Amino acid sequence: MIPAPFDYARPTTVDEALQAVASGGEDVKILAGGQSLIPVMRLRLAAPETVVDLTRVAELRGVRDDGDAIVVGAMTTHSDVVADPLIAQYAPIVAQATETVADRQVRHRGTFGGALAHADPAGDLPAVALALDAEFVIAGLTGRRTVPAAEFFVDYLTTALEEGELLVEIRLPKLQGSWGMHYEKFNRVAQAWSIVAVAALVRREDGRIAEARVGLTNMGPTPVRARGVEEALAGADATAEAVAAAAERAAEDTSPSSDLNAQADYREHLARVLTRRAVTAAAGL
Template sequence: MIPAPFAYARPTTVDEALQAIADGGEDVKIMAGGQSLIPVMRLRLAAPETVVDLSKVAELRGVRDDGDAIVIGAMTTHHDVLVDPLIAQHAPLIAEATETVADRQVRARGTFGGALAHADPAGDLPAVALALDAEFVIAGPGGARRTVPAADFFVDYLTTALEEGELLVEIRVPKLAGEWGMHYEKFNRVAQAWSIVAVAAAVRREDGQIAEARIGLTNMGPTPLRARAAEAALAGAAASADAIAAAAQSAAEGTSPSSDLNGQADYRRHLAQVLTRRAVTAAAGL
């Protein structure tokens, strides 16, 4: 189908983008890679008054070192994330999850920030951002900026902390000190599909024990979730298959998975336990 008529703006700076959003009327959509927006516009499930295309805002692209964190521009494509040496060094979990996003064509156009701002609970990157304690830098009217931790950024289904007139400009990922291992474990029906359930795990080992574990869950509720009970059970536990298996039994505590054609809620809870065991085992190097 053909989208409904809309006005189109293509700014070249963040300030121009914010002004275009302010001038765009009551219903403005921001287009990053367009991989989620364009299909719903073609189906007329969305009919914005104005589309603000960020593809020419160069300052929103790229990855840089910022001392205790790496900073990923919101318009950095999935492909560029995959090949970036800073991400490979400091946040390989991001690259591993990004490699499972859709197909090569989508990864060439889709963007890191766009996927996060879309906030689909079945998307691969929100749970990773949560597990890595990422922070989201948001620009608002007048150039004011604020920083929102990942734990507060995802509010509800397809809903984030972004307010009217605001724009996600970059994501800060803290560099982790110590001996960390990371792994992303995804279960889907066919290759390139959305996750039925997935688990992002980061594990810090110390003296043969798991000193700390961070576990993000994909598609176990309307937002990405941390498996807090499993994290607590792993803290201080032996880095062994038995200890990890025992802790993984609590991975679905506090979750609210949906039931649909891909799986019932109890099936997803079972998957969360199985995939947590696999992800933590791989992250722990066992």
Template structure:
């Protein structure tokens, strides 16, 4: 189908984008890569008065170092994230998860910030941002503010972005030291959304797991941390038995949905199995 008529604005600075959003009428949509927005517009499930395309804003693209953090522009494409040497060095879990996103064509157009702002619980990158303790930098009419990933995702397809605000960059703490990472994803067919996926980062020390960070994809209306498993792994020996025991609590505190792809109890089972696999791989077993 063809989208309903709309006004199109392509600003070249963040200030121009904020002004365009403010002037765009009652129903304004912000477009990053357009991989989620354009299909729903074609089906007329969304019919915005104005579309503000962020693709012309150079300052929202690229990766840079800033002290102990990597700063990733919201309009950095998935393909650029995968290829970036700084991400390969300090945030390899992000690159590993991004490689599983959709197909090559989508990764060339889709953006890191767009995926996070869309906040689909089956998307692969929100759980990674949560596991890595990322921070979202948001620009709005009142200036800029920083929101931890743990507060950014508030409900299904809903973030803490206020009216008139734009996600401009993501700050990711560098993983320095003996960290191993793994993203385990279970889906029915290639290029499909995750039925369940696990983002794991593990720091080993003297044969033990000093710290584990585990993000859960599609185990509730928002991405979640497997807090019980993280606590059980802290200080545990880096052995298959200890990891398997800790992984049994991976689904605690979750609320997975039941749908045509999987029932809730099956998702809980997958969370345990995939957590064991992801943590084992990250721990080098």
């Protein structure tokens, strides 16, 4: 199908983009990679008055070292994230999860910030950002603000972005100590959305698990942290038995949906199984 008529703006700076959003009317959509927006516009499930295309805003692309954090521009493509040496050094789980996003064609067009701002709970990147305690830098006409990942994902397809604001970069903290990371994903067919997935980060000290972070994909309307698992692992012996016992708590305080892909109780089962696998791999067991 053909989209409904709309005005089109293609700014080259963040300031120009913010001005275009402000003057675009009541219904403005941001075009990043377009993998989510274009299909719904073609089906006329969305009919924005104005589309603001960010593909020429060079300052929103790239990965840089900023001391205690790695900063990823919101318009950095998935393929660039996967290939970036800073990501590989400090946040390899980001590359591992991004490599599972759709197919190569989508990864060459889709963007890191676009996927996070879309906030689909079945998407691979929100749970990883949550587990890493990433920070989201948001720009508006009055300045910039930083929102932690725990506050960025508000509800299904809803974030802390307010009207007239843009996500400009994502800060990934450099974790201190000896951390292992692993992303475990289960889907029905290759290139599909996650039915459930788990992002696990584990810091070991003297044969014990000093700290663990576990983010769950598609276990509710937003990504969630498996706090029960994290509590059970803190200070536990780094053994397969301890990990298996902790993983039994993976579905606590979650609210998975039932749909054509899986019933809620099956997703809860998957969360326990995949958490055990992800934590075991992250802990090097």
